[in-house]
Amino acid sequence: MAFFVFTYNTSKEIDLLIAEKKPYPSLIRLLDHQIISIVSKSSNAIYNILIGxxxxTPVNQPHPHFQTVSSCGGIDKLYSLFKKNLSPGSKDNSAKCIGFLFKAKEITNIEMRKDIIAYLKTTLSSSESWLKNNSKQILRLLAENSINRSEIEKDGFKIPE
Known part of the structure; x- marks a missing residue:
């Protein structure tokens, strides 16, 4: 999928140019595709744009694309993809996308908040350093909101440095 190639490891300028083209509605529709590799590449592209x-933006400010993704049903689609668990990559990407979208913003859906935070916490024990580092970063961003932080710190959990 060409969109993934354009979004992978790009400069800030390219990230902004891509975001100006309003790619989310099309990419989110592809999350329902029958071919898992297309779903995976679509969720990767969404993640790459969101992270870029x-x-x-400052860590204590909500993600600037939250409303754009939310208004086209993207958060619900990403959470549905997370729960489907089509592949480890699709589950991971959807959790990370949701985490970035709720940067410094309460995840109001209680089930989603518990599921996403619990998943990110479990990935901290992965042998893959990139996965651990991504999860730490996203947990820190989520913890900028006090409700999310309470869920993260439940049972004495501390986000590793």
Whole structure:
């Protein structure tokens, strides 16, 4: 899928140019595709755009694309993809996308909040350093909101440095 190639490891300028083209509705529709590799590449592209733009805003500010993704049903689609667990990559990407979207913002859906935070916490024990580092970063962003932080710190959990 070409969109994944355009979003992978790009500069801030390219991330902003891609975001200006309003790619989310099309990419989110592809999350329902029958071919798992297309679903995976679509969720990767969404993640790449979200992370690129997220890195341009302060950690204590909500993600600038939250409303755009939410308004086209993207958060619900990503959560549905997370629960389907089509592949480890699709589950991981959807959790990370939701985490970035709720940067410094309460995850109001209680089930979603518990599921996403619990998943991110479990990935901290992965042997893959990139996965651990991504999860730490996203948990820190989520913890900028006090409700999310309470869920993260439940049972004495501390986000590793």
């Amino acid at each position: 733009v997220s890195n341009l």
